[in-house]
Amino acid sequence: MVQNQASEIPLCSQPYMTAEPQPPPQDHAQNDPALKRRRYLRLSIAMACLIGAGMTGEDWWWRAWGQIKFSVQTGKSSFEHVHGMRFFDYMERNKEAGAVFDQAMSAYTSQTAAQVATAYPFHEAAVVIDVGGGRGTLISIILAHHAQLHGIIYDLPATVEAAKHWLESRGLSSRCEVFGGDFFEAIPKGGDVYILQHVIHDWDDEQATRILRNCHHAMPPGRRLLLVEMVIPPGNKPFLGKFLDLGVLMMESGARERTELEYRDLLSRAGFHVSRIIPLPSPDSVIEAVREP
Numbered sequence: 001m002v003q004n005q006a007s008e009i010p011l012c013s014q015p016y017m018t019a020e021p022q023p024p025p026q027d028h029a030q031n032d033p034a035l036k037r038r039r040y041l042r043l044s045i046a047m048a049c050l051i052g053a054g055m056t057g058e059d060w061w062w063r064a065w066g067q068i069k070f071s072v073q074t075g076k077s078s079f080e081h082v083h084g085m086r087f088f089d090y091m092e093r094n095k096e097a098g099a100v101f102d103q104a105m106s107a108y109t110s111q112t113a114a115q116v117a118t119a120y121p122f123h124e125a126a127v128v129i130d131v132g133g134g135r136g137t138l139i140s141i142i143l144a145h146h147a148q149l150h151g152i153i154y155d156l157p158a159t160v161e162a163a164k165h166w167l168e169s170r171g172l173s174s175r176c177e178v179f180g181g182d183f184f185e186a187i188p189k190g191g192d193v194y195i196l197q198h199v200i201h202d203w204d205d206e207q208a209t210r211i212l213r214n215c216h217h218a219m220p221p222g223r224r225l226l227l228v229e230m231v232i233p234p235g236n237k238p239f240l241g242k243f244l245d246l247g248v249l250m251m252e253s254g255a256r257e258r259t260e261l262e263y264r265d266l267l268s269r270a271g272f273h274v275s276r277i278i279p280l281p282s283p284d285s286v287i288e289a290v291r292e293p
Helices: 033-056 059-065 068-074 078-083 087-093 095-119 137-145 157-169 205-218 240-251 260-269
Strands: 127-131 150-155 176-180 193-197 224-229 272-279 285-291
Touching: 033 059, 033 095, 059 078, 059 240, 068 078, 068 240, 078 087, 078 240, 087 095, 095 137, 095 193, 095 224, 127 137, 137 150, 137 157, 137 176, 137 193, 150 157, 157 176, 193 205, 205 260, 224 260, 260 272, 260 285
Parallel strands: 127 150, 127 193, 150 176, 193 224
Antiparallel strands: 224 285, 272 285
């Protein structure tokens, strides 16, 4: 049986299932980092449950989850096993399914984007490139928090069309450019900071390294790369990322959540040095890596 991070899975419980998760109230939790983190964790789990519930009703989703045992036993995608094609190929060919998935990912990104924007010192940068930026949820919130920044969204051509409308609706078209392309082939140059949120966990080590090396080729030495991911902690305690580990494996053969040591090794092979890891109130962390010569 293939080793998997999901040795213990945190399940959704009734008290956390709220229709509209809201930020923590303005009370003593603001001065208690531990309590604040627990509240965000509950809200993040609730949001993950709601997103999952929305997609679970789709035939293409629950049929693949119904064969998750295949993924655990083989390390291969049960989605591809059921549908005869890779997950992202299916999303591209089936527009309605792709729209459901994009909406779910944007909803989850919106829960953590403000945390990323305030936890990381973007004031030191002028240009941020969001690689795999989708509709632009993350970059729009970062730009809203940092008036000096100019943004670039880079994603598949079909995806970035939606990003243009998103930016227009938020009055950010003049501060953010949109480029279509394939991050397996090349990454745009010109950024002070490159950010990838929930991108690397979608791919096995070989494909993830290819994406990271393309980032390395686009960046001068000393420039910073940020990965926003759920870093699996040591030990065998419940952690949302362990459940997500099953989800990404179901979607793509070899996809996985990773530990700190695994991210350090992956980034080192691509020519980066991990300078710090910033835990967020949610289960995500910001992994900062510096491009080496």
